Amino acid sequence: MNKVKLANWGRYPVIETSISSFNEERHAVQKIRNAHGVIARGLGRCYGDSSLAENILSTLNYNKFIAFDETNGVLRCEAGVSFADILEVFVPKGWFLPVTPGTKFITVGGAVASDVHGKNHHKEGTFGNWVHSLKILIASGEVINCSPGENADLFFATVGGMGLTGIILEVVFSLKKIETAFITQQVHIAKNLDEVMRLFDENKAATYSVAWIDCLAGGKTLGRSVLYLGEHSKTDEIADTIFADKPLYYHGKGSIGVPFNFPSGSLNSLSIRLFNSLYYGMNKLKSDGKIHINPFFYPLDSVNNWNRIYGKKGFLQYQFVLPLENSREGMTEILTALHNEGRGSFLAVLKLFGKQIPYFLPDTSVNEVTVTAEETANRNETTVSNNAQFERIEAESNTQERASRDGKNQQCMQNGINHPLISFPMEGYTLALDFPITSGLMKFLNKLDEIVLEHNGRFYFTKDSRLKPDVFRKGYPELDQFLKIKRKYDPENTFSSSQSKRLGLT
Amino acid sequence: MKNCLIIGANSDIAKALAAQFAKAKYNLCLTGRNMEELKKTASDLNIRFGVQAEALFFDVLQYETHETFFQQLEPKPDVVIAAAGLLGDQSIAETDPQYARLIIDTNFTGVAGILNEAGNYFETIGKGSVIGISSVAGERGRKKNYFYGAAKAGFTAFLSGLRQRLHPKGVFVMTVLPGFVRTKMIENEETPWLLTAEPEKVAKQIFNGWKSRKPVIHTPHYWWLIMCMMKMIPEKIFRKLNV
Numbered sequence: 001m002n003k004v005k006l007a008n009w010g011r012y013p014v015i016e017t018s019i020s021s022f023n024e025e026r027h028a029v030q031k032i033r034n035a036h037g038v039i040a041r042g043l044g045r046c047y048g049d050s051s052l053a054e055n056i057l058s059t060l061n062y063n064k065f066i067a068f069d070e071t072n073g074v075l076r077c078e079a080g081v082s083f084a085d086i087l088e089v090f091v092p093k094g095w096f097l098p099v100t101p102g103t104k105f106i107t108v109g110g111a112v113a114s115d116v117h118g119k120n121h122h123k124e125g126t127f128g129n130w131v132h133s134l135k136i137l138i139a140s141g142e143v144i145n146c147s148p149g150e151n152a153d154l155f156f157a158t159v160g161g162m163g164l165t166g167i168i169l170e171v172v173f174s175l176k177k178i179e180t181a182f183i184t185q186q187v188h189i190a191k192n193l194d195e196v197m198r199l200f201d202e203n204k205a206a207t208y209s210v211a212w213i214d215c216l217a218g219g220k221t222l223g224r225s226v227l228y229l230g231e232h233s234k235t236d237e238i239a240d241t242i243f244a245d246k247p248l249y250y251h252g253k254g255s256i257g258v259p260f261n262f263p264s265g266s267l268n269s270l271s272i273r274l275f276n277s278l279y280y281g282m283n284k285l286k287s288d289g290k291i292h293i294n295p296f297f298y299p300l301d302s303v304n305n306w307n308r309i310y311g312k313k314g315f316l317q318y319q320f321v322l323p324l325e326n327s328r329e330g331m332t333e334i335l336t337a338l339h340n341e342g343r344g345s346f347l348a349v350l351k352l353f354g355k356q357i358p359y360f361l362p363d364t365s366v367n368e369v370t371v372t373a374e375e376t377a378n379r380n381e382t383t384v385s386n387n388a389q390f391e392r393i394e395a396e397s398n399t400q401e402r403a404s405r406d407g408k409n410q411q412c413m414q415n416g417i418n419h420p421l422i423s424f425p426m427e428g429y430t431l432a433l434d435f436p437i438t439s440g441l442m443k444f445l446n447k448l449d450e451i452v453l454e455h456n457g458r459f460y461f462t463k464d465s466r467l468k469p470d471v472f473r474k475g476y477p478e479l480d481q482f483l484k485i486k487r488k489y490d491p492e493n494t495f496s497s498s499q500s501k502r503l504g505l506t
Numbered sequence: 507m508k509n510c511l512i513i514g515a516n517s518d519i520a521k522a523l524a525a526q527f528a529k530a531k532y533n534l535c536l537t538g539r540n541m542e543e544l545k546k547t548a549s550d551l552n553i554r555f556g557v558q559a560e561a562l563f564f565d566v567l568q569y570e571t572h573e574t575f576f577q578q579l580e581p582k583p584d585v586v587i588a589a590a591g592l593l594g595d596q597s598i599a600e601t602d603p604q605y606a607r608l609i610i611d612t613n614f615t616g617v618a619g620i621l622n623e624a625g626n627y628f629e630t631i632g633k634g635s636v637i638g639i640s641s642v643a644g645e646r647g648r649k650k651n652y653f654y655g656a657a658k659a660g661f662t663a664f665l666s667g668l669r670q671r672l673h674p675k676g677v678f679v680m681t682v683l684p685g686f687v688r689t690k691m692i693e694n695e696e697t698p699w700l701l702t703a704e705p706e707k708v709a710k711q712i713f714n715g716w717k718s719r720k721p722v723i724h725t726p727h728y729w730w731l732i733m734c735m736m737k738m739i740p741e742k743i744f745r746k747l748n749v
Contacts, residue, residue: 023518023690024543064550089554 006056009307010047011314012437013465015498021058028167029141031057032494039497040167042080042107046114047317048465049498050162057167059109065089066170073175074132079109079168084252086175087293091250095175096232096293098130102349104252104298109168114462115160115423119208119230119297122354127173128159128420129357135170139494143169148359153417156359157485160423162461164486164495164506180247182233183208183296185289193223193331197429200227200352207231208296211350215433218339222332225350233290241290252294300347309346310436317463318345318445319432320452321353327429330455334431334448341444345433353425359418421482424460432463442466461499469504479505507557511535511583513566513620514590516543518689519639522709523587528555530713535583537564538590566590566616567608576623585716586624587637588617592654593691599653606653613657618664625668628677635678637716638665642683642724645733648749669721681722682712685729701732 007014019041022028032038039053042060059080066076073095075086083097083104090096101116110116115128124130133147136158146155158165186206190196196211203209208230217224235247243249300306307315322330331350338344435441449471452459458475459467473479483505496506510527512520515536524534528551536544536559544561551559564575592612599606621636628634643651644658662681669679686692686702703726715723724730739747 020693024540027690064546065553066546066549068553085554 006044006052007314008044008046008048008051010316010434010465011307011310011312012316013049013052013498015049015052017052017054017056019056019058021061023061025137025143025169028057028062028137028169029143032137032139032167033141036492036494037496038167038494040079040109040113040163042110043082043105045103045106045110046462048463049502050114050462050464051110052498053496059107059167062169063107073177074172075175076170076172077108078170079107079112081108082106083108083111087250088252090175091178091181091293092248094178094248096178098174098176099124099127100297102298103301105301108171108173109163112159112168112171113161113163115420115425116462117353117425119210119228119351121425122204122209122352123207125354125357126160126420126423126425128423129359130174131159132172132174134158134168134172136165137167137169139166139490139492148418153485154489156417156420157422157482157489160420161482161486162422162500163497164500165489166495178232178248179235180233180238180243181250181293182238182243182247182290183230183293184233184237185291185296186229188227188229190223190225190227192221193225193328193335196223196225196227196350197328197352200429203227203229204352204354209352213335213348213350213431215335215338215348216342216344218336222339223335228296230291230296238290249292250294310434313437315434315436316441316445316465317432317434318448319430319460319463320457321424321426321430321460322428322452322455322457323426324428326455326457330451330457331429331431333451333455337444337448337451338433343435343441343444345435347432347434349432351430351432353427353430355427356419356423356425417481421478421485422461422476424458424462426458428457430460432460464499467503469502472503507531507533508584509533509535509581510585510587511537511579511624513537513564513586513588513617515547515561516540517589517591517639517691518705519684519687519708519712520587520589521547522705523589523712524551524559525554525706526709526713527585528557528559531555531557532585533558533581535560535562535579537562539563539565564620566620567611569616569619572619572623576620576627582627583624583634585635585637586621587639588621589639590617591639591641591691593651594654596649596651596653609653610657610660613654614660614664617661621664621668625672625677625679629672629675632676635680635716636665636668636672637680637682637712639682639684639712640665642685642729642733645683646736646744650749678716678719680716680720682715683722683724683729683733684708685724685726685732 003016003018005014006017006019020031022031035055037054038057039051041051041056041058044051061080062078063080064078065081066078068075083100083106086097087104099116099118099120101118111127112131112134115126117126133145134155135143135145136154137143144151146158148155154165158168188199190199200209206229209227211225211227213223213225238244238247445466449467453471453474459472493506500506510532512524512534514520515524516538524536524547528534534551534557536548538544541561541563548559548561551557590612592609594605594609599609617638621638624636628636638661640662641658643655644662647655665679665681672679686697687708688702688704708725711723711725711727724733
């Protein structure tokens with residue numbers, strides 16, 4: 001097979017690999033037979049080397065919608081379906097992604113493997129929280145189902161498991177009901193870190209919250225930010241706009257592109273400082289209002305290949321989370337380091353994660369989403385979606401009742417595993433930074449690593465391309481348990497990535 | 507709503523073409539032998555485009571079933587597309603006559619049979635479209651795949667004749683000559699990267715060609731030029747070439 005050079009979104013590292021694809025399950029089974037060092041890859045929007053390996057199995061041709069339950073919004077689809085496709089098809093029907101990162105150019109399989117989070121993490125958890133079940137091709141060539149109630153160990157090792165347990169083939173998950181395709185947005189300006197943290201805390205009830213932070217500011221303005229809050233607009237909220245008669249208007253196409261690589265060094269501390277000051281100033285003038293889901297969730301998706309502005313050498317993303325109790329101190333230290341070094345990040349994003357939302361045994365009737373949309377119309381069964389489960393969590397003030405159900409769940413979940421083992425988010429503040437690759441960067445990041453570890457923080461696999469094994473492991477106390485499950489289902493390391501090798505996981 | 511029947515709907519070009527017709531709000535009848543895969547494609551089209559899509563078993567090699575199959579179709583199609591094909595392994599075909607025949611029958615005898623049924627039906631109602639996916643391989647035989655190429659040449663000639671017969675009756679017959687397309691058919695072949703097109707692009711060109719009633723299209727279009735040149739090479743030289 002032909003070797004090609006390939007990199008993910010950060011354009012670093014570049015590796016030589018052979019890549020093949022499949023559009024039927026049996027072809028995928030054939031392709032992993034006797035293979036080594038295989039990893040599934042979707043749209044390659046992870047920044048580093050998570051989906052790079054000697055043998056890449058692209059899921060992009062495995063992209064069919066299989067069934068949709070219109071009553072409960074439960075979708076079964078193949079892993080290569082992209083979020084962009086889902087939005088295109090389902091927003092006009094009144095459904096939205098339960099959790100979405102800042103780009104819609106990711107696949108469902110990738111969303112599970114990275115257990116992606118979004119602006120609603122503090123309230124609605126990660127993508128995995130909305131997954132009912134998975135169909136996965138494991139190293140033996142078997143295709144098996146897993147869910148919190150069936151092969152739970154495999155389920156919780158696969159959600160957030162970076163594709164190391166096998167090839168995710170199908171995903172069943174809940175969509176979220178929406179009335180309109182718009183978000184009612186509030187913008188708050190925070191003069192410094194204390195203020196933005198106070199605002200995050202005060203606005204925990206908001207469905208969506210995220211802050212853009214000016215990491216070149218220092219002194220009294222250290223951590224000055226713009227906080228965005230959002231709620232799905234109700235029909236009557238857009239009644240006086242031109243979208244009143246088409247509340248679910250969606251148009252996914254139309255974007256401008258960056259046709260060539262900018263000269264490396266275009267983004268230097270001066271241009272970043274200028275951009276940051278302008279951006280902060282502009283937002284001071286911005287008023288609150290209604291905004292379409294596309295610009296609210298995916299501002300950068302309208303610029304194709306925006307990664308090219310970092311030049312040919314590429315860039316690094318750096319994302320970590322600090323436990324809540326250490327967040328203020330740790331963030332202050334890191335922002336001070338950034339300020340002193342004058343190493344700004346073009347896009348720095350701050351977000352408060354919530355506690356991990358518990359997983360419940362899925363209602364089996366929801367799991368049986370094998371009917372087509374047509375047949376669904378004739379079905380009268382009432383089923384409970386994840387969506388309803390969240391409401392139930394809130395409604396249950398009776399802790400005893402809650403405890404007994406948790407107990408029941410615990411019992412059913414194998415080996416007591418009831419949550420993803422190496423999923424990134426934990427309660428506390430997360431900061432995502434990106435840096436053009438320049439000399440001295442690695443040394444500087446090593447320094448930041450130490451600060452993160454001192455404060456018991458951890459790093460996001462999906463954005464990493466440079467961490468050392470020991471630095472990584474420290475943040476994930478359940479890594480050994482994950483590896484045990486990985487070995488159970490993949491004793492010969494059929495599945496591994498450049499990243500898993502670098503981190504000593506495979 | 508209009509209806510489109512696809513023969514060999516599991517082929518990658520057919521799947522992409524089905525999406526084009528579904529987008530244009532055609533209900534689809536997908537036929538082939540791998541029912542599980544066909545049903546999945548049908549649900550996908552149904553969910554994506556809100557059209558009716560059904561999956562039916564049909565084997566082009568079972569000639570005796572062609573007539574009844576077409577007669578029993580309800581509703582009757584407005585467009586019939588034949589995309590069934592088998593590239594096969596030339597080296598096996600050279601020594602195994604049964605296998606050679608399988609290649610010829612799949613690519614020519616089988617598809618011609620069912621399209622003839624469709625043509626007869628369209629003739630009686632005085633309208634309808636037949637789209638046959640042939641191949642540039644049929645334009646000049648090459649040592650690499652001459653059983654496949656010969657069958658496609660036969661299919662191309664068949665479509666040309668059918669067109670001449672049905673044109674006065676108001677029936678449109680279209681010949682599609684794809685070059686290299688990134689499909690499972692050529693997955694194990696090494697094809698020039700620059701000359702290999704995505705099925706979606708090819709499907710779009712076929713659909714547009716059908717809309718503007720082009721009788722014969724090369725897709726991607728530049729294959730017209732390549733084949734023009736290929737056909738001009740004198741046999742004395744061609745026989746020595748390693749293409």
